[in-house]
Amino acid sequence: MNPTTLLSVNGLRVAFAGREVVHGVSFDIRAGEKLALVGESGSGKTITALSLLGLAQGAHVSGKADFASSAGPLDLLAAPERQLRGIRGQDIAMVFQEPMTALNPVFTIGAQIAEVLEEKQGLAPAESAQAAINLIAETGMDDPQRRAKAYPHQLSGGQRQRAMIAMALACAPKLLLADEPTTALDVSVRQQILDLLTDLQRRKGMAVLLITHDLHLVRKFADRVAVMELGVIVEQDAVAAVFARPQHAYTRQLLDSLPVRDVRAPALDAPVLLEAQGIRVEYPIPKPGLRGWFSSGRFVGLQSADFRLHRGETVGVVGESGSGKSSLALAALGLVRHDGVVRVGGASWSGRATSDLSLRKQVQVVFQDPFSSLSPRLTVEELVGEGLDVHMPALSRGERQARVMQVLEVVGMGQAQFPGILQRYPHQFSGGQRQRLAIARALVLEPAVLVLDEPTSALDVTMAQQVLRLLQRLQHERGLAYLLITHDVAIVKAMAHRVLVMQSGEIVESGELDAVFDTPSHPYTRKLLAASL
Amino acid sequence: MLPSTNPGPALRAWRRFRRNRVGFASLLIFCVLVLISLGAELVSNDKPLVVVYQGSIYWPMVRDYPETTFGGDFATPTDYLDPFIQQKLAEPGNWAVFAPNRYGPKTLNYFATAPNPAPPSAANWLGTDDRGRDLLAQLIYGFRVSVLFALALTATGVLLGIATGAIQGFFAGKTDLVFQRFIEIWSSMPELYLLIIFSALFAPSVGLLLVLLSLFGWMGLSDYVRAEFLRNRQLDYVRAARALGVSSRVIITRHILPNSLTPVVTFLPFRMSGAILALTSLDFLGLGVPPGTPSLGELLSQGKNNIDAWWISLSTFGVLVITLLLLTQMGDALRDALDPRKQDA
Numbered sequence: 001m002n003p004t005t006l007l008s009v010n011g012l013r014v015a016f017a018g019r020e021v022v023h024g025v026s027f028d029i030r031a032g033e034k035l036a037l038v039g040e041s042g043s044g045k046t047i048t049a050l051s052l053l054g055l056a057q058g059a060h061v062s063g064k065a066d067f068a069s070s071a072g073p074l075d076l077l078a079a080p081e082r083q084l085r086g087i088r089g090q091d092i093a094m095v096f097q098e099p100m101t102a103l104n105p106v107f108t109i110g111a112q113i114a115e116v117l118e119e120k121q122g123l124a125p126a127e128s129a130q131a132a133i134n135l136i137a138e139t140g141m142d143d144p145q146r147r148a149k150a151y152p153h154q155l156s157g158g159q160r161q162r163a164m165i166a167m168a169l170a171c172a173p174k175l176l177l178a179d180e181p182t183t184a185l186d187v188s189v190r191q192q193i194l195d196l197l198t199d200l201q202r203r204k205g206m207a208v209l210l211i212t213h214d215l216h217l218v219r220k221f222a223d224r225v226a227v228m229e230l231g232v233i234v235e236q237d238a239v240a241a242v243f244a245r246p247q248h249a250y251t252r253q254l255l256d257s258l259p260v261r262d263v264r265a266p267a268l269d270a271p272v273l274l275e276a277q278g279i280r281v282e283y284p285i286p287k288p289g290l291r292g293w294f295s296s297g298r299f300v301g302l303q304s305a306d307f308r309l310h311r312g313e314t315v316g317v318v319g320e321s322g323s324g325k326s327s328l329a330l331a332a333l334g335l336v337r338h339d340g341v342v343r344v345g346g347a348s349w350s351g352r353a354t355s356d357l358s359l360r361k362q363v364q365v366v367f368q369d370p371f372s373s374l375s376p377r378l379t380v381e382e383l384v385g386e387g388l389d390v391h392m393p394a395l396s397r398g399e400r401q402a403r404v405m406q407v408l409e410v411v412g413m414g415q416a417q418f419p420g421i422l423q424r425y426p427h428q429f430s431g432g433q434r435q436r437l438a439i440a441r442a443l444v445l446e447p448a449v450l451v452l453d454e455p456t457s458a459l460d461v462t463m464a465q466q467v468l469r470l471l472q473r474l475q476h477e478r479g480l481a482y483l484l485i486t487h488d489v490a491i492v493k494a495m496a497h498r499v500l501v502m503q504s505g506e507i508v509e510s511g512e513l514d515a516v517f518d519t520p521s522h523p524y525t526r527k528l529l530a531a532s533l
Numbered sequence: 534m535l536p537s538t539n540p541g542p543a544l545r546a547w548r549r550f551r552r553n554r555v556g557f558a559s560l561l562i563f564c565v566l567v568l569i570s571l572g573a574e575l576v577s578n579d580k581p582l583v584v585v586y587q588g589s590i591y592w593p594m595v596r597d598y599p600e601t602t603f604g605g606d607f608a609t610p611t612d613y614l615d616p617f618i619q620q621k622l623a624e625p626g627n628w629a630v631f632a633p634n635r636y637g638p639k640t641l642n643y644f645a646t647a648p649n650p651a652p653p654s655a656a657n658w659l660g661t662d663d664r665g666r667d668l669l670a671q672l673i674y675g676f677r678v679s680v681l682f683a684l685a686l687t688a689t690g691v692l693l694g695i696a697t698g699a700i701q702g703f704f705a706g707k708t709d710l711v712f713q714r715f716i717e718i719w720s721s722m723p724e725l726y727l728l729i730i731f732s733a734l735f736a737p738s739v740g741l742l743l744v745l746l747s748l749f750g751w752m753g754l755s756d757y758v759r760a761e762f763l764r765n766r767q768l769d770y771v772r773a774a775r776a777l778g779v780s781s782r783v784i785i786t787r788h789i790l791p792n793s794l795t796p797v798v799t800f801l802p803f804r805m806s807g808a809i810l811a812l813t814s815l816d817f818l819g820l821g822v823p824p825g826t827p828s829l830g831e832l833l834s835q836g837k838n839n840i841d842a843w844w845i846s847l848s849t850f851g852v853l854v855i856t857l858l859l860l861t862q863m864g865d866a867l868r869d870a871l872d873p874r875k876q877d878a
Contacts, residue, residue: 333776353780360778373769377542377791387777425541441773 005068006031006174006207007052012063012077014044014051014231022048022231024063029207031068031174036210036218036239038254039228040460041431045211048228049177052076053092054084067091070174090120093168097180099160103152109163110136110148116170135166140196158189165196172204179211186320187487187531194221213460215254219243227251253462259494262472266312266497271345273448273481274309274332274363279340281327301327302505305340309449312475314482316496316513318489318528324505325485329453332483333365345448361391364442368454370434374426380437381422384408387445407444411436411470432463436470443474451483456491468494489532493517501525549870556866559859566856570677577634577670580613584622584629614642634658636667638674638827650835650842660844662835668845672852674827679856682739683808689747690804691797694754695790701755702762702793703785709759716752724749728820737823746811754800761793795871802864806857813853829853 007029014022022044029035037045050056052065054076065076069091076084088094096102104112113132117123123131129148137144139162152160161181168176178197182190198221201208210222218225219239226236227250234248246252280303284296302324309315319325330336334349334356341348344359364387367373374383385404388395395403404422408414413421413436426434435455442450455471456464468491474480484495492499492513499516501509501524509522520526540548551557569576580593586603599608604621611618614635622629636642636657642665649665651657659668701709728745735741765771766789774784809829815821816830824831829849836846 330772335772335775353778357778360776363776365773365776367769367773369769373773375770375774375788375792378787379541386774386779390778390780427542438773441777445777 004030005066006033007068007076008064008066009048009052010064010066012048012051012065013061014047014056015060016058020231022051025228025231025233027226027233027236029175029209032201032205032207033224034201034208034210034222036212036222036225037228038212038215038218038225040213040254040462042230043228044231045228046179049094049179049209049211053088053094053177054079054081055088068174089116089168089173090171091173092175092177093171093173094177094179095161095164095168095181098184099157099164100152100184102164103160105152108149108151109155109160109166110150113148113163113167113170116167120171131170132166135170136163138169138200139163139166140192156189157185158192161185161189161193162196165193165200169200169204173206175207175209176201177209177211180213181210182217183212183214187489188320188527190217191531197221215461227254259465259468259491261494262469263314263495263497264312264476266310270310270312270479272308273311273345274307274483275341275343276305276307276328276332277341277343279305279328279331279338279342281324281331281336281338300505302331302338305331305500305507307500307507307510309481309483311448311481312479313498314475314484314496316492316499317483317485317502318487318492318499319502320487322504323502325487325502326453327505328502329365329451329483329485332449332451333363334359357391361387361445362447363449363451364445364447365451365453366435366438366442366455369458370431370438371426371458373438374434374441376426378425379422380404380408380424380426383426383437384441384444387441391445403444404440407440408437410443410474411440413437413440430463431459432466435459435463435467439467439470439474446478447480449481449483451485453485454487455484457486457488464491471495489517489528501528546870550866553866553869555862556869559862559866563856563859563863566676566859567680570673570680573673573677574632576632577636577638577667577673578632579635579637579640581622581629581631584627586622586627586629588626612643614640614644616644634667634669634673636670638666638670639825640667640670641665642667650839650845652842653844659848660842662832662845663839663842668832668848671827671832672829672848675829675832675849676852676856678739678822678827679809679812679829680805682743682812683805685743686746686750686808686811687801687804689743690750690754690808691801693747693751695758695794695797697751698755698758699762699785699790699793702759703766703781703789705763705766716755720749720752722749725820728815732820737821739822739826742812742815742821746808750808754797754804757796757800758793761796762789765789765792799864799868799871802860802867806860806864809853809856809860 005028010026012022012025013020025048027035037048039045047056047059051059051061061077063077067074067076069087074083076087103109110129110132113135114125114128117128117131118125133144133148136147141147141159141162155163181197182193185193194217197208212218222239224237225239225242226233227248228234229250235242235246235251242251243255246255281301283299283301285299286292287295287297305328307315317325317328327336331338331342334342337351344362347359349356349359381401381404384407385400388400388403401422405415408421413433415421426437429437452471456467459467471482472495475482482495484492486492496513498511499513500507501516501522503524509516509520509525516525517529520529574594575582578594582594584591584593591598591602593611593613597610600606600611600618601608603611603618605611605618613619621627645651645665647654649661650663651661653660657667659672661667662671697712701712731741731745771784771788774788812821813830813833816828817834821830822828829852832845832849836842836849839845
């Protein structure tokens, strides 16, 4: 083992209940090095990291992982649990994807960081409390004294992730395992967290193993990259080399998966299909104390929003979570009570089920998460054909089935590739296939407008790519109009004709795609663009 | 394409359940026991199924015949345990087919030789209780009453629980608030006192008991169904259905309900065992089924009063333990089968 090598993993295999998911993975991390482990979901990258710390529950792990711990060299995979417990947090620390669930909601973050210090370094309570405040200060949070007394829910996503990092750094570990540390965060915050990690890594001289599906992140952050596919590392080299000359087909596929723009300008006389004027959406929020018994407060989710959507046109709506994008989508669909006017082909939502029915046929929706948007207990035929039951109850069983088959064919899920697809259930399909089914369900009524609420953000890059291409093709063939809601500027660039930029419930900037993105006038737009480059 | 290659969630759960041997065996044994007890009249009866006496065929199980039919002196219904009748039936040319256990639930053997309660013997396989009724017959019929009662109580509880839970969870807001307060008030009513009061006011009957227990038995389940509805109503597939214009009724029955039934199904066996236990304890206290109805609780109370007649308490205890154990094992297997984290290999 090279003296500068911190961790050397050799032939790591992980199996669950007899099924192997990681097939002999080998890599080295030198002290102070930043290695990125890249792959799509299910490629085994998280399991690899967890099994190094003995945290993969119920897994059968074999291979070697020589680690230069502070107490001398040690094989992590052979070490007894007691020894591993000493390593965790002390020599190797971990940062998880979702800081809301990784932090304990009933303790303040100061107390949680102090706990690590008391446990691992034997500090006295007063010392550890002060040390916790120092650590919080180091992660760049303002007013660390006060932040230390905050509970996780009182912090923003970025602050929570900073707290997680502070906790991980409590014992000055030699190696930090960062499992998708920015995926759950808003785009503009991602950059800050990444900068923080880079800065801390440099100052403390620790090694970082970054686990991610985001190549963009890798290029910015890592020294070396290992690309993982189906439990095997297919390519491993310096970042510059991999990006310049990808050797493996899978790496090339990942690199190519930035969405490609393929849109046609809508006809000049294209009719307006969806029009919104001054829409405002409010939500009740509970008031504290006794007053909450008698009245509730108002939270304005969206105000004075105007837009028009023509036939064959895509309007992209960008903004962070909580900016009112989803309220806009729900108002356009007539699914939420709103002030102002939303007109669908001339008629506006009335709030009465019977009179809204003909509008529903024209505006359909595709949601973000194809796992929660398809009822798990219905077959594909029932799922896709549901709209026909409502809007065309006169169809015979055969006609109904024919229409379902036809629309499945359109989204590329025909009988040929998937025999017996009509009787299958959603769980038998992958995320991308499920999203196609969701699109088929929306298309079966032949709507004029599709509201796409983050249609690809729950999918792996290659899948997302396919879904976007499908949507582009459908627009060309059918002149569909899309209201595309997303936080991902790259997707808007690939798909949209016009853009709305939203912040805190308001449209802060709107206009033609090029105009907005080339010469952004609002500071928030500039921030979004900077974060996504 | 074969349907078995596209199993729905229910079918997959059933396969996982079948893979749990203990649970599946428990289900089979329990079903066999229930079937036997449903045909208890053929298993344990003081009347023969068929009698051939002097060339003519009689069906005592279906019709009552006076003793004079078989050469007796009185016009009263025949007592087939009477040694005289038995002797008559044993004469050449006559024969009779008896149930394996020759006692009904209320049969008193006036011709018994041992004092009551009598220990197990060739005549009474598990002995008799302190009134001279055969214990095995009591257990078989008592088991039947318990299981049927538990099924009925579970059914009413589940239906009420699903209905109330669905209303609260789907409409949420004010409806939910009012209903929740009502449940809080309703659940603080002293159930046992009410039972005592009602058993003083009305003639006790199984039906009355069922109504009273049902009034209070739905609340626990209702909370679970409500929580499931609250969770599912805001999932995207419900929103997608709304966007399609599907009516509330269809959304509830077709989308939310099937996805909210996991706690209901998981708790079914546990609710059954709870209901059996509830009936048994009420019977033990004398607040349960009317006197004379075979019941496990009443037998337990007899066992307590005749502590030296070990066969009463021991066999009743055995039946209860086996029943509850089978139900619990089924419940465990069902819970595992419906666990969303368990995927089939």
